[in-house]
Amino acid sequence: METNIIVTGVGGQGSILASHIIAEAALKEHGETCRVRVGETFGAAQRGGAVASHVRIGEGVYGPLLGRGTADLIIALEPMEALRLSVPYLAAGGTVVMNTGMQVPVDVKVGAVEYPSLEAIQGALQRLGKRVVAFDGGELASEAGSAKVLSMVMLGAAFASGLLPFCEETVLSVVAAKVPQKTIDTNLEAFALGKKTYQQAVHA
Amino acid sequence: MASVVLQPAGHREVLMGNEAIARGAVEAGLQLMAAYPGTPSSEVGEVLLSAAPESDYYVEWSLNEKVAFEVAAGAALTGARTLCAMKNAGLNVAMDTFMTLPYGGVKGGMVVVVADDPDAHYSSNEQDTRLLAAYAEIPCLEPENQQEAKDMTKAAFALSEDLELPVMLRSVSRISHASGDVLFGEARAERNEIGFNKHYEMPYRWDVYGPPGAVNKHKWLHTALVRAQAKANESPFNTLVKPKGAKLGVLATGLGAAYAKEALNRLGVGDDVAFLKLGMVFPFADKLAKAFLQGLDTVLVIEEGDPLCENFLRALAQEDARNVKIFGKGISRIFEPYGELNTDIVTAAIAPYFGAQAPAAAKEAIRQELAKLVIPRSSTLCAGCSHLGTYCALRTALSAYPEDAVHIVNGDIGCYEQAGYGIFGGDLQIDNSASRRYQAESPYDVLDTLYVMGSGISMAHGQSKLGYDKGKLVAVCGDSTFFHAILPALANAVYNHSNICFLVLDNRWTCMTGHQPNPTTGLDAYAQEYPRMEILPIIKAMGVEFVRTADAYQKEDAVSAIADALAFEGPAVVVMEGECQLQRQRRVKKTMAKTYVNAEACSGCKTCVQLGCPATRFNAAEKKAGIDGVLCVDCGLCQQYCTENAIRVRRR
Numbered sequence: 053m054e055t056n057i058i059v060t061g062v063g064g065q066g067s068i069l070a071s072h073i074i075a076e077a078a079l080k081e082h083g084e085t086c087r088v089r090v091g092e093t094f095g096a097a098q099r100g101g102a103v104a105s106h107v108r109i110g111e112g113v114y115g116p117l118l119g120r121g122t123a124d125l126i127i128a129l130e131p132m133e134a135l136r137l138s139v140p141y142l143a144a145g146g147t148v149v150m151n152t153g154m155q156v157p158v159d160v161k162v163g164a165v166e167y168p169s170l171e172a173i174q175g176a177l178q179r180l181g182k183r184v185v186a187f188d189g190g191e192l193a194s195e196a197g198s199a200k201v202l203s204m205v206m207l208g209a210a211f212a213s214g215l216l217p218f219c220e221e222t223v224l225s226v227v228a229a230k231v232p233q234k235t236i237d238t239n240l241e242a243f244a245l246g247k248k249t250y251q252q253a254v255h256a
Numbered sequence: 257m258a259s260v261v262l263q264p265a266g267h268r269e270v271l272m273g274n275e276a277i278a279r280g281a282v283e284a285g286l287q288l289m290a291a292y293p294g295t296p297s298s299e300v301g302e303v304l305l306s307a308a309p310e311s312d313y314y315v316e317w318s319l320n321e322k323v324a325f326e327v328a329a330g331a332a333l334t335g336a337r338t339l340c341a342m343k344n345a346g347l348n349v350a351m352d353t354f355m356t357l358p359y360g361g362v363k364g365g366m367v368v369v370v371a372d373d374p375d376a377h378y379s380s381n382e383q384d385t386r387l388l389a390a391y392a393e394i395p396c397l398e399p400e401n402q403q404e405a406k407d408m409t410k411a412a413f414a415l416s417e418d419l420e421l422p423v424m425l426r427s428v429s430r431i432s433h434a435s436g437d438v439l440f441g442e443a444r445a446e447r448n449e450i451g452f453n454k455h456y457e458m459p460y461r462w463d464v465y466g467p468p469g470a471v472n473k474h475k476w477l478h479t480a481l482v483r484a485q486a487k488a489n490e491s492p493f494n495t496l497v498k499p500k501g502a503k504l505g506v507l508a509t510g511l512g513a514a515y516a517k518e519a520l521n522r523l524g525v526g527d528d529v530a531f532l533k534l535g536m537v538f539p540f541a542d543k544l545a546k547a548f549l550q551g552l553d554t555v556l557v558i559e560e561g562d563p564l565c566e567n568f569l570r571a572l573a574q575e576d577a578r579n580v581k582i583f584g585k586g587i588s589r590i591f592e593p594y595g596e597l598n599t600d601i602v603t604a605a606i607a608p609y610f611g612a613q614a615p616a617a618a619k620e621a622i623r624q625e626l627a628k629l630v631i632p633r634s635s636t637l638c639a640g641c642s643h644l645g646t647y648c649a650l651r652t653a654l655s656a657y658p659e660d661a662v663h664i665v666n667g668d669i670g671c672y673e674q675a676g677y678g679i680f681g682g683d684l685q686i687d688n689s690a691s692r693r694y695q696a697e698s699p700y701d702v703l704d705t706l707y708v709m710g711s712g713i714s715m716a717h718g719q720s721k722l723g724y725d726k727g728k729l730v731a732v733c734g735d736s737t738f739f740h741a742i743l744p745a746l747a748n749a750v751y752n753h754s755n756i757c758f759l760v761l762d763n764r765w766t767c768m769t770g771h772q773p774n775p776t777t778g779l780d781a782y783a784q785e786y787p788r789m790e791i792l793p794i795i796k797a798m799g800v801e802f803v804r805t806a807d808a809y810q811k812e813d814a815v816s817a818i819a820d821a822l823a824f825e826g827p828a829v830v831v832m833e834g835e836c837q838l839q840r841q842r843r844v845k846k847t848m849a850k851t852y853v854n855a856e857a858c859s860g861c862k863t864c865v866q867l868g869c870p871a872t873r874f875n876a877a878e879k880k881a882g883i884d885g886v887l888c889v890d891c892g893l894c895q896q897y898c899t900e901n902a903i904r905v906r907r908r
């Protein structure tokens with residue numbers, strides 16, 4: 053077995069936490085047989101830079117980074133980051149779970165470049181992979197009780213894809229262990245909302 | 257919950273490389289740790305600090321790497337097991353002591369963790385510090401993954417004590433900041449005894465000048481190195497797998513071994529390949545390497561950084577295996593001597609030697625086409641960062657000078673270095689005039705020179721003494737940088753009658769590396785209150801005539817202070833005050849911002865956008881500015897710079 057996942061977003065959105073929850077849940081279920089790696093790039097992450105975590109689970113895993121065109125699943129907290137990582141990494145049979153809320157880079161604000169339309173980004177993702185599920189995760193996070201739980205909404209949706217190699221009970225126990233005590237309920241609610249949204253989107 | 261590094265033996269967890277290193281030190285019975293933060297090394301200190309209240313070791317944030325190294329060295333001379341950690345560039349700062357300490361060695365185990373940064377994700381350069389371990393003639397270990405990072409750290413203490421030499425553990429970003437599954441080992445219960453003996457095993461052991469003198473101590477170091485080389489040949493971190501009749505060999509070090517294993521798997525080859533994996537890279541495991549070379553005709557060397565082991569292998573082959581062809585990063589290049597490796601690069605580079613072809617990713621043409629749709633995301637300062645106020649005030653003050661004036665703003669290292677990052681989305685241009693004025697359209701183009709910690713002020717001073725007269729000379733630095741490298745540089749500029757304007761951007765924390773406390777914070781490393789060490793009186797004590805503070809968030813105050821400093825003849829210093837906004841926001845509960853743009857009043861002039869704050873928005877179609885209420889912290893800066901009074905504060 054080998055699973056290759058990327059979690060990406062903009063610094064401060066919580067993508068690193070989500071990637072570590074995936075890694076820890078995978079370790080809990082497959083620790084005896086598989087290696088787990090999380091490779092990260094987060095230049096100036098705290099300051100709104102692009103963040104991407106490569107999560108790898110498998111018997112033959114040694115290095116921290118995915119190969120080109122090998123991502124089974126890309127969880128993106130921001131559309132441009134979905135595209136940035138999908139272009140090199142998404143597998144032809146891969147799935148993208150994407151939040152549609154944009155974070156416009158300074159390069160656009162100063163007029164140096166233009167942010168492509170959401171349709172253009174989604175169209176591009178469709179051409180690269182097999183399945184794209186996009187929705188407004190920020191709204192669901194607010195519904196769950198806090199804009200800060202966006203990454204849990206996206207994790208819930210990604211879980212619903214069936215591509216994460218562990219059961220729900222395991223991942224929820226890791227979520228509960230990794231988030232601040234007071235926010236456990238909000239995080240679990242966010243996970244559930246994301247999961248439901250994915251299921252509805254796919255069956256619609 | 258107990259700190260992750262204090263979990264019992266047998267525990268298994270996904271650890272970041274730096275956490276694994278910290279755990280290794282705990283397992284070894286660490287007694288003292290000193291570090292200056294630097295990405296990607298800082299978490300070693302942070303994790304050890306988090307576990308310190310429940311442990312018996314001491315940890316400090318020293319004020320620079322040379323100090324940290326000396327703190328750890330001094331304690332190791334008295335028998336303690338000590339650790340110091342730093343980023344690649346940090347070792348350059350510690351070099352003086354680093355080069356000389358090995359002449360007498362240490363008594364307790366001393367481990368120096370240096371986190372390199374191939375691909376310069378977080379650094380000014382890509383230097384390979386393994387070469388500096390070889391230069392200082394001390395053993396160097398290089399982990400392949402997080403498990404090895406832990407195991408090697410623990411083993412490094414024993415090795416250091418055995419050889420009586422400090423040992424370097426060289427990590428890289430993809431080890432330190434990547435995570436992997438780690439199985440915890442037993443923690444040593446006993447602690448080294450502390451004592452001091454001036455003539456321990458050698459006269460004047462801890463005094464390079466004392467008889468028998470430095471050369472004899474250097475000679476002693478070489479006898480220790482012979483023992484170290486024997487250790488390398490037997491090290492459990494160095495392994496040779498050599499199938500019968502192998503003609504092709506792979507030598508891989510540290511993380512390079514992980515990439516090599518994956519690449520061989522991907523190519524479906526490797527069963528008949530000789531594989532030498534080196535984790536202890538200095539001294540070079542010569543006997544092992546000789547056995548490896550025997551009978552081979554081709555060797556591929558895979559190492560992250562410079563061709564260190566490759567060159568050792570070449571030297572050995574020159575004596576022993578002249579006909580073997582060696583490919584790596586040096587003479588016969590199959591890898592670029594810059595940037596970092598990954599499995600794709602390694603697979604592509606080695607495939608031809610196996611008569612194989614690297615598997616290509618599907619849809620390559622589509623990928624190439626769609627890459628054009630990807631736009632850059634240049635990093636920015638945070639919403640409401642005090643540095644935004646300082647840079648906007650500086651630009652305003654400098655704009656009062658004639659239009660053809662070519663000012664030089666010498667940068668330094670910290671969050672405020674982002675004022676030299678530029679905008680990646682723009683067109684990059686060159687120009688060959690000797691002097692030319694450029695207009696900065698955002699704070700991200702304000703700095704004109706930018707190198708390493710502490711370098712800005714002395715560069716400005718050099719320009720001043722040369723008589724540069726085409727514009728004003730400015731330098732900036734942060735509060736942590738002030739104590740790290742500025743003190744002697746500022747004293748030098750003052751003593752030598754400089755004529756520069758120097759801004760100290762005091763945001764009270766060492767922010768860039770993750771908000772460690774420093775003398776200006778008012779907290780010690782253990783987060784206990786401690787009186788703030790004020791920067792202004794220190795500067796005054798140096799005899800600077802023009803020195804004042806200004807509030808980075810008050811436009812008038814900031815602009816007039818900087819304007820006065822620019823006009824002053826002689827060294828003029830302004831301490832720009834404004835606590836890091838992220839740290840402030842952690843205390844003050846953030847609600848939706850009250851600041852907004854009145855669209856009718858907005859003229860679309862983009863002055864607020866030029867402030868460079870991530871919370872300002874601009875609707876290009878309607879030519880109207882806006883504010884992101886989630887990001888905005890109501891700092892009031894954009895409001896003060898708006899020329900149309902269009903930015904207002906909602907009353908609730």
Ligand SMILES: Cc1ncc(C[n+]2csc(CCOP(=O)(O)OP(=O)(O)O)c2C)c(N)n1
Pocket residue numbers: 292293294295321343345346347349669670671672709733734735736737738761763765766767768769
């Ligand atoms: C020799 C060296 N050590 C450490 C670092 C890592 N580093 C980058 S910025 C910085 C300190 C920044 O603190 P400060 O000067 O207070 O500026 P701030 O980030 O708070 O604006 C450090 C330690 C480095 N770049 N070089």
